[in-house]
Amino acid sequence: xxxxxxxxxxxxxxxxxxxxxxxxxxxxxxxxxxxxxxxxxxxxxxxxxxxxxxxxxxxxxxxxxxxxxxxxxxxxxxxxxxxxxxxxxxxxxxxxxxxxxxxxxxxxxxxxxxxxxxxxxxxxxxxxxxxxxxxxxxxxxxxxxxxxxxxxxxxxxxxxxxxxxxxxxxxxxxxxxxxxxxxxxxxxxxxxxxxxxxxxxxxxxxxxxxxxxxxxxxxxxxxxxxxxxxxxxxxxxxxxxxxxxxxxxxxxxxxxxxxxxxxxxxxxxxxxxxxxxxxxxxxxxxxxxxxxxxxxxxxxxxxxxxxxxxxxxxxxxxxxxxxxxxxxxxxxxxxxxxxxxxxxxxxxxxxxxxxxxxxxxxxxxxxxxxxxxxxxxxxxxxxxxxxxxxxxxxxxxxxxxxxxxxxxx
Amino acid sequence: xxxxxxxxxxxxxxxxxxxxxxxxxxxxxxxxxxxxxxxxxxxxxxxxxxxxxxxxxxxxxxxxxxxxxxxxxxxxxxxxxxxxxxxxxxxxxxxxxxxxxxxxxxxxxxxxxxxxxxxxxxxxxxxxxxxxxxxxxxxxxxxxxxxxxxxxxxx
Numbered sequence: 001x002x003x004x005x006x007x008x009x010x011x012x013x014x015x016x017x018x019x020x021x022x023x024x025x026x027x028x029x030x031x032x033x034x035x036x037x038x039x040x041x042x043x044x045x046x047x048x049x050x051x052x053x054x055x056x057x058x059x060x061x062x063x064x065x066x067x068x069x070x071x072x073x074x075x076x077x078x079x080x081x082x083x084x085x086x087x088x089x090x091x092x093x094x095x096x097x098x099x100x101x102x103x104x105x106x107x108x109x110x111x112x113x114x115x116x117x118x119x120x121x122x123x124x125x126x127x128x129x130x131x132x133x134x135x136x137x138x139x140x141x142x143x144x145x146x147x148x149x150x151x152x153x154x155x156x157x158x159x160x161x162x163x164x165x166x167x168x169x170x171x172x173x174x175x176x177x178x179x180x181x182x183x184x185x186x187x188x189x190x191x192x193x194x195x196x197x198x199x200x201x202x203x204x205x206x207x208x209x210x211x212x213x214x215x216x217x218x219x220x221x222x223x224x225x226x227x228x229x230x231x232x233x234x235x236x237x238x239x240x241x242x243x244x245x246x247x248x249x250x251x252x253x254x255x256x257x258x259x260x261x262x263x264x265x266x267x268x269x270x271x272x273x274x275x276x277x278x279x280x281x282x283x284x285x286x287x288x289x290x291x292x293x294x295x296x297x298x299x300x301x302x303x304x305x306x307x308x309x310x311x312x313x314x315x316x317x318x319x320x321x322x323x324x325x326x327x328x329x330x331x332x333x334x335x336x337x338x339x340x341x342x343x344x345x346x347x348x349x350x351x352x353x354x355x356x357x358x359x360x361x362x363x364x365x366x367x368x369x370x371x372x373x374x375x376x377x378x379x380x381x382x383x384x385x386x387x388x389x390x391x392x393x394x395x396x397x398x399x400x401x402x403x404x405x406x407x408x409x
Numbered sequence: 410x411x412x413x414x415x416x417x418x419x420x421x422x423x424x425x426x427x428x429x430x431x432x433x434x435x436x437x438x439x440x441x442x443x444x445x446x447x448x449x450x451x452x453x454x455x456x457x458x459x460x461x462x463x464x465x466x467x468x469x470x471x472x473x474x475x476x477x478x479x480x481x482x483x484x485x486x487x488x489x490x491x492x493x494x495x496x497x498x499x500x501x502x503x504x505x506x507x508x509x510x511x512x513x514x515x516x517x518x519x520x521x522x523x524x525x526x527x528x529x530x531x532x533x534x535x536x537x538x539x540x541x542x543x544x545x546x547x548x549x550x551x552x553x554x555x556x557x558x559x560x561x562x563x564x
Contacts, residue, residue, distance in 0.1 A: 037535060038535070039537075040538060041536070041537050041538030041539060041540065044538035046549060046556075048550065084435060085433075105509060111523055120547070123508045212510065212511050212512065213512040214463055214465075214510060214512035215512075227463070227485065229487075232485060232486065232487040233483075233487035233489070234487075294434070295440065296435075297489055297491060299465070299483075299489070304467070308465050308466055308479070310466075310479065312470070321468070321561070325465060325516075326464035330512065331466075332515075333511075333512050333515055354411070
């Protein structure tokens with residue numbers, strides 16, 4: 001091929017194929033990728049610096065806003081450092097509730113990913129199905145915490161809200177439905193030839209490269225690296241819960257899909273065990289405003305992999321230093337290796353397969369009536385009904401399909 | 410003996426590190442204070458012999474006239490070894506660890522942008538995390554650095 005057929009194209013920071021701002025400069029020869037340069041930092045908001053200027057309590061809410069999807073992961077990871085420094089023993093019920101929210105977060109995140117992955121390979125039916133199912137988890141989280149994301153459940157010394165027996169019963173019922181549906185997705189993922197062929201051999205990352213590049217989470221586990229902080233460095237209630245760490249040896253996007261769908265089943269198992277074993281008692285202990293001087297490092301298995309927070313305290317009510325390393329930063333470096341010598345058309349699914357994270361939003365709508373000077377707030381139920389009604393009026397009605405699906409499952 | 414205690418004794422014996430320079434803060438957590446000159450050999454020993462095969466991240470610190478760096482290394486058994494050393498702010502030169510962990514690249518770029526570290530052996534490449542237009546001599550995680558609006562208010 002003539003030299004002039006080699007060229008570089010910029011993809012991002014704003015690009016239809018990307019879900020969040022990052023920039024890839026892709027060197028191509030024809031359709032083949034020769035190399036990729038990655039430019040990150042478009043979402044850098046200076047949260048570590050901001051944490052140093054705020055109190056520990058304020059920092060919980062900052063940490064929660066590092067990521068829209070793994071919000072509970074970040075606040076838990078941060079708070080574990082502070083609780084260690086303050087010498088607090090969180091009551092068991094508080095730890096079980098923290099773990100419960102963490103696993104529900106993993107379930108909604110993995111469903112979200114499965115939908116995005118389907119979309120990136122042109123399998124939008126999968127997107128529609130999985131995001132429909134994800135709503136069941138979002139409804140549970142909204143009921144338990146008051147919000148779909150950024151739950152505000154954590155506080156230094158425990159959690160802020162208890163769960164009722166009725167809520168636990170509802171969680172169990174929902175998990176039963178989600179498990180049936182997940183079994184269906186596992187059946188699709190392991191038997192649907194179009195999906196298997198589209199994902200197999202794409203975005204290959206060998207076990208050796210995974211280890212040297214320090215990839216984490218499902219990305220690492222799909223390359224045969226059995227690392228999971230929940231088992232290796234247990235926190236919250238995980239030491240008392242039974243689950244398997246799912247690994248796979250495909251080392252490609254297909255493997256990453258298998259790992260995530262099977263991890264859903266493990267999460268359901270954990271959630272059921274929490275519902276059965278959750279002890280009675282207080283949910284939090286009182287925490288001091290000033291935290292004794294010291295340093296602590298905490299790790300947390302977020303849906304995307306190992307999250308790390310380090311906190312250094314100086315005896316005041318504000319930390320001396322807060323360091324955060326989110327899982328996507330560890331994984332994005334592996335993307336270069338995954339893309340080399342692959343085709344440009346594989347780029348969106350390869351990037352999506354590490355599950356880089358982006359925020360989802362609150363669904364409450366506030367209408368300010370300018371003429372009457374009053375506000376109307378549409379609640380979730382009204383918005384949901386309005387949405388279904390609007391689609392029915394425009395000829396889109398899934399009622400009969402839902403009925404058929406219920407029977408099929 | 411617990412894993413972290415045996416690692417502590419091993420490091421004390423092998424590198425003649427004083428006992429008060431190695432702290433076990435809780436199960437699976439070790440914090441080690443090292444001289445800059447000793448850091449790399451301890452780092453390599455931890456990776457190759459003690460099998461701390463996962464570099465979790467690197468944290469920088471601004472400590473008055475010094476910059477300090479902490480390398481967080483994890484073992485598959487869950488123990489995290491935190492190796493720390495400091496250098497003078499006038500000459501904040503450290504060596505790149507990318508020859509041992511290629512994944513260290515992005516963490517070292519962070520030290521360059523946010524603390525002004527000079528990392529010898531770090532390959533040419535894009536900045537991280539600050540923008541291309543950000544002044545090269547402004548490092549936001551230094552304690553005396555304030556955001557522009559606060560500086561204006563102070564003036």
